[in-house]
Amino acid sequence: MSSINRRTFVRAAAAAATGVCLSACNRLTNSPAVGNILDSAESLNLRLRKAFFRKALAREFPASAISPKFRANGSTNPDSAAYRQLAANNFADYRLQIGGLVEQPLQLSLDELRATPGRTQITRHDCVEGWSCIGKWHGALLGPLLDRARLKPDARYLAFICADSLGRSLDGSTDYYETIDLDDAYHAQTILAYEMNDQVLPIAHGAPLRLRLERQLGYKMAKYIMRIEAVESFAHLGAGRGGYWEDRGYAWYAGI
Ligand SMILES: Nc1nc2c(c(=O)[nH]1)N[C@H]1C(S)=C(S)[C@@H](COP(=O)(O)O)O[C@H]1N2
Ligand SMILES: [Mo]
16 A cells, blocks of 8 residues: 555544544445445445455465465365266356346356456465465456346346355255355456466366455355356345355455
8 A cells, every 4th residue: 555545544444433434435436336335234344445445456476486286175076966967078068157137148158258358367365264375367357247247237246156065054055155246246356267277277176167256265266156146135045144154154255
């Protein structure tokens, strides 16, 4: 942060502490998405983060920093029949579905995803369990795909529906899912990765497609993405807290 930005930040933080944050933050951002967050009862911390760091990039590293071995965590080999069939055919029949509150639902093959605007980034993955690994990721930028699908005005979140279930049942559902807001969806480093360390994304790390959301913890980064749904609220998904791990007590916004 430059010293001017830091001064502005400190001043706004002080203003927020005295209760005038809503107007100050609204003036600083012109985004309706941020406006919605300001209107809701989310934490002051999240409001300040959103206002000041909406576009900040997560740190990127040189190739020499790539971890020799990247740990795989959570599901590492989904066992549903549908997924096994896709994997057996090298995901040639895979179609990413983008639907929900969109004007133009999409179904995209991996070749079609490879033909859309992409990005490569070497970043550090931090798991809530306390380990980190640095890896190189390449994939389709999520923002341009959403532009193609044309989000409806009431879309506020994206839900990622995955191919795997983990064993611990809660309200009958064990399917892995995650949700993010539109600021994160349009962030410059938010990609749907189909390559890791210059190779086709391995099954253990989420083949054929996994989210990279570099400013949040690992559990937000859905692997084995089958469908992306634009929604107004995530109350109807799982136990209603926005993700598999959120339903089990972790924070919805897992900023690093
Ligand atoms: N579908 C799905 N996505 C998932 C998980 C999972 O079990 N299933 N685990 C999460 C957790 S806790 C972490 S740390 C990362 C692990 O990614 P990795 O296997 O590439 O290290 O994926 C996240 N995304
Ligand atoms: Mo994790």
